[in-house]
Amino acid sequence: MSDERGARMSSVLGSTAIVLGNVSGQGDLEIRGRVQGNVTLDGRVAVATGGIVLGAIEGVHVTVLGTVRGDLIARDGVTIGASGEVEGNIVAPRVAIEAGARVRGNLRTGETNEKPKSADKPRAAEARAPAPAPARPVPSDVRTPPVVEPLRPAPTAVSTDPLTKDEGEQQRRKRRRRRGGGGDEARSASPRTETPADGRPAAVAHTPAPAAAATPAPGRTAPSGPAPQGPPAIPTFVKGAHGHRRDN
Amino acid sequence: MIGAGLTIDGNLKSDGSVRVDGSVLGRVDTQGALELGPTSSISADVSGLRVSVAGSVAGNVEAGERVDLLAGAKLTGNVRAPRLTIADGASFRGKVDMEMGQ
Secondary structure (H helix, E strand, O other): OHHHHHHHOOEEEOOOEEEEEEEEEEOOEEEOOEEEOOEEEEOEEEEOOOOEEOOOEEEEEEEEOOEEOOOEEEEEEEEEOOOOEEEOOEEEOEEEEOOOOEEEOOEEEOOOOOHHHHHHHHHHHHHHOOOHHHHOHHHHHHHHHHHHHHHOHHHHHHHHHHHHOHHHHHHHHHHHHHOOOHHHHHHHHOOOOHHHHHHOHHHHHHOHHHHHHHOHHHHHHOOOOOHHHOOOHHHHHHHHHHHHHHHO | OEOOOEEEEEEEEEOOOEEEOOEEOOOEEEOOEEEEOOOOEEOOOEEEEEEEEOOEEEOOEEEEEEEEEOOOOEEEOOEEOOEEEEOOOOEEEOOEEOOOOO
C-alpha cells in the first residue's frame, strides 16, 4: 500500500520524524512530525494533530490540525481545525477556521480569478469602516457649534428685528430720555459699543428707522458675551448710553 | 513516508520507521527501519537500525543491525553495519565496515 500511495501522491512524515530543511515537490503530504523549514507542495498539505511546522506552508490546500508557525499560502483553500494553531499570515481564496482553533496573523482571502471581486469588496468595506470612525468625532464637534449657534441668532434675530422696528425704537427713545445714567453702565460693560456708536449717534437721533436697525445689530453682535444677561435690555442701554453721552 | 514527488532540502530525522520514495538532499537518520524505495534518491549520509536500499544513495550508509542493498539499488559510499546483503542487480561502490559494535 505504501508503494502505490508513495509512488503516486501521498507522503506522510511520521510523528517521530523531524525534518530540518525545506520540503518541496508534488503530491500530498501529511505531517505528523516536525518540520523546521518551508513546505512547498503542488498538492494538499495536512498538518496532523501533533504535527509542528516551523516555516511557511504553500500548497493547493492546507489543512492544519497541529501547530504552524509560519505563513499559510494555498491556491485552493485553508482549513484550520479545532485543534489547529497557526501563528502567521494566511493567504487563500477560501479559509475555514473551526471553533477552537487559535490563529494569530493576518488573513487575506480572495486571490484567484473569481475572488478579486469579492476581495475588493471586503477591502472597500474595510476602507469604509475606518472612515466612519472619524465621522464619530465630527458629530461631537457638531454638537458644540449648535450650542453656540442658537446663542448668536437668538439675540440678533429675536431681539433686534422686532424691537428695532416701530415699537422698539419708540420705547428706546423714551428710555434714553428717562435713563440718564445708563451711559456709565454701558461704558463699563461694553467698551466696544462706544467706537461704532460714536460715528452714528447723530444719525440715530435724527433718522430713527434705518439707523436704529443698523446700529443695534453691530452693537449687539460684538458683545456676544453679555447677551445671556438680557438680550433685549442691552440694545436699549447701548443706544441710550451713546445718545446720552453725546447729549451730556 | 516520503512520496516519490517529494523533495526534502535538508535533513530528515526520525525515531521510528521511515520510507523514502522521494529525494532527500540531506541526511536521513532514523532509529528504526529505513526503507529507501526504488525511486528514492539520497544525496547524503543515511543511518538507521535496519536500512534497505532500492534507490540511489550518494553517501555513507550506517545501520545498527543490517543493511540490505536490493535489486536496482545504487550506492556510492561506504557501508558500516554488522550485516550486509547485496542483491543481484544492485550496484555498490565503496568500502564495507562490519566490525562495528564488536
